[in-house]
Amino acid sequence: MANITITKVAGRGRLAQVCWFLALWLAGVGGTMLLALPFKLLIRAGAGG
Numbered sequence: 001m002a003n004i005t006i007t008k009v010a011g012r013g014r015l016a017q018v019c020w021f022l023a024l025w026l027a028g029v030g031g032t033m034l035l036a037l038p039f040k041l042l043i044r045a046g047a048g049g
Helices: 010-047
Strands: none
């Protein structure tokens, strides 16, 4: 049997992982803010401000 070793380029793969993490994190924060906006507006309207 032959041993097969697969190596990856460390710099490019790591950068791609960081970019995906940042993109998904920003999408999550943005989605949360969009979901919270109507409630914030309702509270502000109810408080008379």
